[in-house]
């Protein structure tokens with residue numbers, strides 16, 4: 001379990017993480033979703049004690065990283081797969097990590113098998129493809145057999161086969177009851193990987209909910225209605241509980257079907273010149289939502305931009 005409370009990180013004038021509170025529970029893959037620069041990597045560094053929060057706190061199983069007795073046995077992370085010394089083999093790298101952290105030598109072979117790197121284990125890491133480097137990074141993260149795992153954009157730059165492998169692997173780790181937090185800037189990727197989402201934009205929490213819920217809300221249709229009698233129509237729609245915004249000569253109505261809007265217009269006797277259903281693509285809706293994160297920040301509610 002990871003729990004962030006009021007987590008804030010400022011770099012000079014940049015507020016990279018802004019009063020972020022969320023929880024990541026075990027047993028499911030949780031997607032940490034936000035556009036580039038939203039503060040995902042910074043948050044992960046704060047979780048791992050690689051950076052100090054300006055204020056707020058983040059705990060892993062009730063403790064901050066620095067309070068953990070045996071950090072590698074509690075939390076593993078894949079941040080940058082290319083940090084391995086290029087002249088070292090995967091085997092030598094993992095052995096060095098195991099020795100310097102008091103982990104048993106047999107664990108090296110176990111994690112190499114787990115990530116399917118045994119055949120290439122003695123080759124120098126500098127000659128590895130990106131996919132192999134990612135596997136080595138994951139092997140390093142798993143060395144201490146931790147219950148909590150963090151992956152920062154693990155599928156970036158991978159070929160489809162590598163993407164599917166990592167996705168399936170993360171899901172199997174979660175199915176073993178581990179806490180798995182994986183960052184991405186693509187909703188489409190998270191839609192097929194993560195069961196839960198923590199969505200951030202400009203360092204702030206936009207929402208935490210299930211992926212299914214987020215997709216449902218992000219792709220919610222809006223209805224555009226044009227009428228010369230908006231003053232009649234607008235209050236009637238609002239009274240029905242629909243979210244209504246003025247849009248040129250018409251209204252943008254969220255949470256309603258064209259039938260419902262048409263029925264309301266008929267009931268109040270408003271002339272309708274246009275009635276159109278609009279649906280943004282998932283990725284478009286997500287971008288609109290996160291780009292205007294500050295404007296659209298509404299605690300645990302998501303407000304979609306619509307079409």
Ligand SMILES: Nc1ncnc2c1ncn2[C@@H]1O[C@H](COP(=O)(O)OP(=O)(O)OP(=O)(O)O)[C@@H](O)[C@H]1O
Pocket residue numbers: 011014015016034035036037038039040041042043185
């Ligand atoms: N060490 C640093 N010094 C100054 N500014 C930083 C530092 N690290 C991050 N930032 C800034 O904080 C903001 C958040 O960056 P961060 O890398 O956490 O975002 P991200 O969501 O991980 O994006 P990306 O996917 O592009 O890495 C950005 O504006 C970035 O420029």
